[in-house]
Amino acid sequence: MPITLSQADYANWLDESTATATEGDMMAYPATLRKGKQRYVALREGIDLCIEDLWLNDDLEIQHCDRAHPLEFTFEQVQGGGKSSQRYDFFGSGLAPAEVWRVPGQRRIVSVNVHIESFIFQQWIGDSSEDRQVLELLRPADQRYFECSGTPTAAMQMAVQAILHCPFQGLTQRLYLESKVWELMALLIEDLLTVSRECSLPALKPDDVERIHYASNLLRRQLTHPPSLIDLARAVGINDHKLKVGFRQVFGTTVFGYLHEHRMERSRQLLESGDLSVTEAAQAVGFASRGHFAAAFRRKYGVNPGVYARQRRA
Structure with a gap:
């Protein structure tokens, strides 16, 4: 039987597990649901980074309600049953619909998760963009958000590893990590635009x-x-x-x-x-x-x- 939590229960559980931690430190999870550690870094206002290395004991279901959503991307490496896989998920800002997240247990998950508020991203792209796909990442709060997933490219994997093994501390660390966050964002957008261009190509003979x-x-x-x-x-x-x-x-x-x-x-x-x-x-x-x-x-x-x-x- 999977363990089922509401969105509020899950948030409270995370708050309890990280209440005594200092920002930027590794925080150990309680063994109730999963074993592992989480590291949260507020790079600056509107940009948050979370690094996790966890082992989920049992299947987990998290029930989410409709909610406002910032831009977000997650890179995951999952190991279990003698197999390993990698994927990314990429979300724009807008309305995240009610849904149930299901995560199988008995697996190790190493992940890099980034949240970016829409006003920060808007500063980068300005008032207009030549690429419609880029504008699709910024949707009104009452419109369902853009989402896609895929397999990380070699360049993405290198940037993720750089985040996981950052050699710096303090200000230098934050500058370095933010540079890698924007590198990943650039690679995700390029991947998105490449797929879009190729989808418009005529079918191969x-x-x-x-x-x-x-x-x-x-x-x-x-x-x-x-x-x-x-x-x-x-x-x-x-x-x-x-x-x-x-x-x-x-x-x-x-x-x-x-x-x-x-x-x-x-x-x-x-x-x-x-x-x-x-x-x-x-x-x-x-x-x-x-x-x-x-x-x-x-x-x-x-x-x-x-x-x-x-x-x-x-």
Whole structure:
């Protein structure tokens, strides 16, 4: 049976768990619902950052009523059942409708959550914007807010990791964290505009779709020494621009993103089999540096490859 809380109950529970904490410090959750820590940072008026690393004991349902909503984005890495996934959720300002949030238990969730008041964002874009999609992020209080979700790009993942492992303190820390918040906002908007532009593109011809699938097969076969974008385009018989645009239309990611995902998945399989060391697994999927491989594996799966290999063998 899931634990069900009203919006007010959940807010009160959070208030109780953080009542004695100082702003910017790590705050331990009570073990009633979940184990873990939360760090809240008010970067400046209208911009709030929350970092969480938690383990949810049981399935949780939170019942929300209609409510005014600022701009918000969340990046999550979820680990459970031997699997790991990443996603982002992006919300504009406006009316958040009544809904029930359902969060499965028995999972570790590491998240970066940001709230930005609409007047702050309005200062950035000015009185007008050439992109209708950007204006859609600012809706009246009585109009349902804009929302979308997706898989973080490599650049987004790097910015999130920079927030999670910020090396500074005090004013320098706030300046650094706010710069990363705006970097993530820029990357989210660019992703939104890219998808919008590609949705307006004419449908790919069946022959082009076949060539793009052939290109994906070539990448999977050559993880160790992949071809350049131009060489890959030549190999499948289309130009590099059509390959780039078509690849995102067909697979929802870039050529590099597709290659990276398959490299990481193959390395995970190799480590799970126990046949190769971390260095050998890194080399088998095209990483010349064990350190770079370890960092990429940690971003993807939330654990060092050596630790993962030992856990699989246990």
